[in-house]
Amino acid sequence: DAKTTQPTSMDCAEGRAANLPCNHSTISGNEYVYWYRQIHSQGPQYIIHGLKNNETNEMASLIITEDRKSSTLILPHATLRDTAVYYCIVNDYKLSFGAGTTVTVRA
Amino acid sequence: DAMVIQNPRYQVTQFGKPVTLSCSQTLNHNVMYWYQQKSSQAPKLLFHYYDKDFNNEADTPDNFQSRRPNTSFCFLDIRSPGLGDAAMYLCATSREGGKNQPQHFGDGTRLSIL
Numbered sequence: 769d770a771k772t773t774q775p776t777s778m779d780c781a782e783g784r785a786a787n788l789p790c791n792h793s794t795i796s797g798n799e800y801v802y803w804y805r806q807i808h809s810q811g812p813q814y815i816i817h818g819l820k821n822n823e824t825n826e827m828a829s830l831i832i833t834e835d836r837k838s839s840t841l842i843l844p845h846a847t848l849r850d851t852a853v854y855y856c857i858v859n860d861y862k863l864s865f866g867a868g869t870t871v872t873v874r875a
Numbered sequence: 876d877a878m879v880i881q882n883p884r885y886q887v888t889q890f891g892k893p894v895t896l897s898c899s900q901t902l903n904h905n906v907m908y909w910y911q912q913k914s915s916q917a918p919k920l921l922f923h924y925y926d927k928d929f930n931n932e933a934d935t936p937d938n939f940q941s942r943r944p945n946t947s948f949c950f951l952d953i954r955s956p957g958l959g960d961a962a963m964y965l966c967a968t969s970r971e972g973g974k975n976q977p978q979h980f981g982d983g984t985r986l987s988i989l
Contacts, residue, residue, distance in 0.1 A: 800974050811879075811965050811980030812918065819975075855917070859974045862908075865917035
């Protein structure tokens with residue numbers, strides 16, 4: 769069962785930052801927060817993950833609140849190719865995908 | 876350069892006719908996973924191999940089985956496919972098991988049942 773809550777959908781403008789929220793209020797101390805995305809007809813793509821510190825890589829930044837009950841994925845400059853379903857997952861020993869957020873980037 | 880390769884991308888089989896889906900990886904990862912993703916739903920884990928150790932999810936139907944003959948290859952066997960088994964089947968790998976191990980997915984095989 770998914771342990772996260774995400775908005776069903778969101779729009780963002782091309783070239784602007786996209787901030788994707790996720791609530792995981794029941795996360796336990798040794799569980800990581802993972803973000804994946806799935807572009808239509810492709811397999812899920814790993815984006816980033818973290819335990820309690822903020823993380824950044826070439827794709828995105830992950831901001832985790834101090835109490836670890838929520839996080840935000842930031843796509844710094846959204847492009848049309850970032851249109852996808854974004855999944856926030858709290859990792860036990862496996863990935864339990866929820867419904868995710870359908871992100872549509874508009875020109 | 877694809878690192879988790881699933882062939883074919885599309886597979887059609889007949890109701891009740893056994894079918895095998897294949898997955899190979901060039902990452903030399905210890906763990907390989909199979910997920911089922913039905914239309915408009917999220918992926919759902921069926922089972923995984925940690926090296927040669929097979930781990931089945933509790934609610935995976937008996938109709939689904941898997942083989943891992945070596946590190947690089949893993950197969951999903953559906954013994955008697957029903958119409959409800961039509962789905963995208965996704966293979967993934969991770970270097971090790973555990974919570975700090977990203978999974979890397981292939982692009983899936985879309986299975987249709989006639």
